[in-house]
Amino acid sequence: AQKITQTQPGMFVQEKEAVTLDCTYDTSDQSYGLFWYKQPSSGEMIFLIYQGSYDEQNATEGRYSLNFQKARKSANLVISASQLGDSAMYFCAIGGTSYGKLTFGQGTILTVHP
Amino acid sequence: SQTIHQWPATLVQPVGSPLSLECTVEGTSNPNLYWYRQAAGRGLQLLFYSVGIGQISSEVPQNLSASRPQDRQFILSSKKLLLSDSGFYLCAWSDRAYGYTFGSGTRLTVV
Numbered sequence: 195a196q197k198i199t200q201t202q203p204g205m206f207v208q209e210k211e212a213v214t215l216d217c218t219y220d221t222s223d224q225s226y227g228l229f230w231y232k233q234p235s236s237g238e239m240i241f242l243i244y245q246g247s248y249d250e251q252n253a254t255e256g257r258y259s260l261n262f263q264k265a266r267k268s269a270n271l272v273i274s275a276s277q278l279g280d281s282a283m284y285f286c287a288i289g290g291t292s293y294g295k296l297t298f299g300q301g302t303i304l305t306v307h308p
Numbered sequence: 309s310q311t312i313h314q315w316p317a318t319l320v321q322p323v324g325s326p327l328s329l330e331c332t333v334e335g336t337s338n339p340n341l342y343w344y345r346q347a348a349g350r351g352l353q354l355l356f357y358s359v360g361i362g363q364i365s366s367e368v369p370q371n372l373s374a375s376r377p378q379d380r381q382f383i384l385s386s387k388k389l390l391l392s393d394s395g396f397y398l399c400a401w402s403d404r405a406y407g408y409t410f411g412s413g414t415r416l417t418v419v
Contacts, residue, residue, distance in 0.1 A: 238413065301349075
């Protein structure tokens, strides 16, 4: 079984500052992937970034980076230079080898203040 | 390119009425297909997944069922809706590599 824990129900950040959203995971799979999705109020799920368990380098996608610490089983999302449009719910998810199913955390609501 | 279509976008149904939500995928063949439900302010819960035509696996016992009559079509159904079936339903596909593409979702309100 896989589990994702997001301990921050809500986070606030000032525009143009960086913010870290926490994610810890548990899995018995040797090979797995970690994902972050953004869900704005419209409800769509927007893929942000992916980290494979065997990737040695932390993933980066534009202003998004994933701070992957395998020994600590954490996969925190770092958003640099926050923008007002970043205000949304953010989900961390883990996918193992079982038919590609993803297990999601409960999410973190990020609010960016001007 | 691959696209996923999900409809309707919103639905208000009375308790005890039937349900049919449809999801179709374009630009890929033999995808894994998934139905998720999201309660208000919560994470996504996997309801069903399918690895091929006619192959359905259920993750949680519930009032819902799923079918895959064609390779790129996935349908979520209920014979009699309950109040607890209200939520945001998302269809997704995966090509057996890591990663999903989600549909735009259906907001179901059972009244």
